[in-house]
Amino acid sequence: MTFRVGPRTNQIIAYTALLIMTVITIFVLFFIIGFILKNGLGQVSLKFLTERTTDMGKAGGIFPSILGTLFVTLLAIIIAAPIGVGSAVYLVEYTKAGFVRRIISFGADCLNGVPSIIFGLFGFIFFVITLNFGWSVLSGGLTLAVMILPTIIRTSEEAIKTVPRAYREISYSLGGGKLDTILKVVLPTALPGILTGVILGIGRAIGETAAVIFTAGSSLGLPTSIFSSTRTLAVHFYILAREGISMPKAYATATVLIIIILLINFIAYRLVHRFIARYY
Amino acid sequence: MIIETAKLNLYYGKFQALKNINLQIKRNLITGIIGPSGCGKSTLLRVFNRMNDLIENVRITGSVFFDKEDIYSPLYDIIMLRKRIGMVFQRPNAFPLSVFDNIAYGPRVWGMNDKMVLNEIVERSLTAVDLFNDLKDRLKTSALALSAEKQQRLCIARLLAVEPEVLLMDEPCSALDPIATGKIEELMQELKKRYTIIIVTHNMQQAARIADEVGFMLLGELIEFDSAKKIFTNPRDKRTFDYISGRFG
Numbered sequence: 037m038t039f040r041v042g043p044r045t046n047q048i049i050a051y052t053a054l055l056i057m058t059v060i061t062i063f064v065l066f067f068i069i070g071f072i073l074k075n076g077l078g079q080v081s082l083k084f085l086t087e088r089t090t091d092m093g094k095a096g097g098i099f100p101s102i103l104g105t106l107f108v109t110l111l112a113i114i115i116a117a118p119i120g121v122g123s124a125v126y127l128v129e130y131t132k133a134g135f136v137r138r139i140i141s142f143g144a145d146c147l148n149g150v151p152s153i154i155f156g157l158f159g160f161i162f163f164v165i166t167l168n169f170g171w172s173v174l175s176g177g178l179t180l181a182v183m184i185l186p187t188i189i190r191t192s193e194e195a196i197k198t199v200p201r202a203y204r205e206i207s208y209s210l211g212g213g214k215l216d217t218i219l220k221v222v223l224p225t226a227l228p229g230i231l232t233g234v235i236l237g238i239g240r241a242i243g244e245t246a247a248v249i250f251t252a253g254s255s256l257g258l259p260t261s262i263f264s265s266t267r268t269l270a271v272h273f274y275i276l277a278r279e280g281i282s283m284p285k286a287y288a289t290a291t292v293l294i295i296i297i298l299l300i301n302f303i304a305y306r307l308v309h310r311f312i313a314r315y316y
Numbered sequence: 317m318i319i320e321t322a323k324l325n326l327y328y329g330k331f332q333a334l335k336n337i338n339l340q341i342k343r344n345l346i347t348g349i350i351g352p353s354g355c356g357k358s359t360l361l362r363v364f365n366r367m368n369d370l371i372e373n374v375r376i377t378g379s380v381f382f383d384k385e386d387i388y389s390p391l392y393d394i395i396m397l398r399k400r401i402g403m404v405f406q407r408p409n410a411f412p413l414s415v416f417d418n419i420a421y422g423p424r425v426w427g428m429n430d431k432m433v434l435n436e437i438v439e440r441s442l443t444a445v446d447l448f449n450d451l452k453d454r455l456k457t458s459a460l461a462l463s464a465e466k467q468q469r470l471c472i473a474r475l476l477a478v479e480p481e482v483l484l485m486d487e488p489c490s491a492l493d494p495i496a497t498g499k500i501e502e503l504m505q506e507l508k509k510r511y512t513i514i515i516v517t518h519n520m521q522q523a524a525r526i527a528d529e530v531g532f533m534l535l536g537e538l539i540e541f542d543s544a545k546k547i548f549t550n551p552r553d554k555r556t557f558d559y560i561s562g563r564f565g
C-alpha cells in the first residue's frame with residue numbers, strides 16, 4: 037500500500053514547512069541581535085562613543101575605532117564604487133555578450149567566494165610591504181576595495197542588464213549617443229540595483245575583520261591621515277574578546293557595530309524606496 | 317517625395333528580410349505599411365532611421381534617400397537623421413522619469429539646458445498631443461503612472477520635442493483599447509498637417525481609416541504600393557486582394 041496525500045494536504049504541509057523555516061531564520065537573527073544588544077546596550081553611552089580608548093581597551097571609549105572604521109570604509113567605497121560601476125557599464129554596454137564577458141563574470145564570482153583572510157594576506161604583501169603603505173587607513177581601504185569590488189561589479193552588471201532594451205532604443209531614436217543613453221537612461225534606471233550592490237559592499241567592509249587586521253593594523257591612536265595605522269570596530273571587538281581584555285567593552289563595541297550596520301541598511305532601504313516611489 | 321528607396325535589400329545574417337524594395341513616401345501624408353506578421357514591416361521602418369544599425373550582422377544593399385540624400389552613404393550624420401526622423405514604438409515606453417524629464421530628454425540630449433526654453437518645449441509638445449491641460453500640474457510626477465494611452469501620447473510628445481520631420485510609428489495602437497486607438501488616430505490626423513507619418517499596422521481597418529497611401533508587404537517584398545483607396549477597393553495584385561479580403565495573415 038502506498039502512502040498518498042491529497043494536493044490540499046500537500047499544500048498545507050509545504051506551507052507549514054516553509055513557515056517554520058522562515059520563523060527559524062527570523063528567530064536566529066533576532067536572537068543574535070537581541071543577545072548582543074542585551075549584553076552591550078547598557079555600556080554604550082555618549083562618553084563611550086566619544087572618548088579615546090585607554091588601557092588597551094579595558095577603559096575609555098571607542099572613538100578612534102569609530103573614526104578608523106569610517107575612514108577605511110569610506111575610502112574603500114570611494115575607490116570601489118566608481119571602478120565597479122564603470123566596469124559593469126563597460127562589460128554590459130561595450131563588450132559583446134560572449135566568452136570574455138563570461139570569463140570576467142566567472143572571475144568576479146570566484147573572487148566573491150574567496151575567504152577574506154586571503155584578501156588580507158594579499159593586501160599585506162602588496163599594499164603594506166611592496167607598495168610600502170605600511171599598516172594604514174590607505175592599505176586597509178585599498179584591500180577592502182579589492183574585496184568588495186566583485187560584489188559591486190556583479191550587482192551593477194545585473195542591474196544594468198535589466199534595463200529594458202526599449203529604453204536604449206528610444207534614446208537612440210531621439211538622437212541620443214551612447215554616452216547620453218548610458219548616463220541619462222541606463223544608469224538612472226539601474227540606480228536602485230546599483231545602490232543595493234554598493235550597500236552590500238559597505239556592509240561587508242564595515243564588518244570585516246580578517247582583511248583589515250593585516251592591512252590597517254590595530255593601533256589605538258586617532259587616525260590623522262590616510263597613512264595612520266588604525267583599528268576598526270570589528271578588529272577592536274575581535275581583539276577585546278580574543279585576548280580577554282574586557283567582555284563588557286567587547287559587547288558594547290559589537291552593539292555599536294550592529295547599530296551602525298542596521299542604520300546604514302535602513303537609510304539605504306529608505307533611499308532606494310524613495311527613488312523607486314518617485315519614478316516607478 | 318521625402319523618402320525614397322531604390323533596390324533596397326536587407327539581410328539578418330544569411331536571412332534576407334527585405335527584397336528589392338522600391339518605394340516613395342510623399343511629404344505630409346500618412347503612409348500605411350500593412351502585411352502579415354514577419355513580412356518585414358518593422359524592419360523596413362527601422363531602415364529609415366537606421367535603427368537596424370544597432371543590431372549585429374545586419375547588411376543592407378541598395379539606397380535610401382531622405383530629402384534627396386543617401387542616408388547610408390558613409391559620411392551621413394546618423395544622429396541628425398534620427399532627430400529628423402523620429403520613431404514611436406509599439407509599446408508605450410515612457411522612461412522611469414517624471415513627465416517633464418521624459419519630454420525634455422531629447423532637447424537635453426541636443427544640448428538645450430535653458431529651463432525657460434525647456435518649459436516652453438514641454439508645454440508645446442504636450443499641447444500638440446492634447447495632454448497639457450491634463451498634466452500641467454503633474455509634470456513632476458512619474459510618467460509610468462499614466463494610462464497606456466496617455467503614455468503613448470507622452471511618447472509622441474517626447475518625440476515632437478526634438479522637432480522631427482517624419483514620424484515612424486510601429487503599430488502604435490496595438491497595446492491600446494479601441495477607444496484609445498480612436499483618439500490616437502485623431503491625433504495622427506492632426507499631426508499629419510505638420511509631419512510626414514509612416515505607420516506600420518496589423519489592422520487593415522486602421523490603415524483604411526487613416527492612411528493616404530498604403531504599401532502591402534509579403535515575405536520581405538513590397539507587393540503593391542498605391543493610394544489607400546485603390547489598395548482597399550481595387551488592388552492590382554491578387555495577393556493584395558487575398559490579404560485585404562482576409563484570406564491569409
Ligand SMILES: Nc1ncnc2c1ncn2[C@@H]1O[C@H](COP(=O)(O)OP(=O)(O)OP(=O)(O)O)[C@@H](O)[C@H]1O
Nearest residue numbers: 328331333352353354355356357358359360371518
Ligand atoms: N534581429 C533579427 N535577427 C534575425 N532575424 C530577424 C531579426 N529581426 C527580425 N527578423 C526576422 O525578419 C523578418 C521580418 O521581421 P519584422 O520584425 O520586420 O516583421 P514584421 O512584419 O514587423 O512582423 P510583426 O507584424 O510580427 O511585427 C522575420 O522573419 C523576423 O523573424
Ligand SMILES: [Mg+2]
Nearest residue numbers: 357358359486
Ligand atoms: Mg513588427
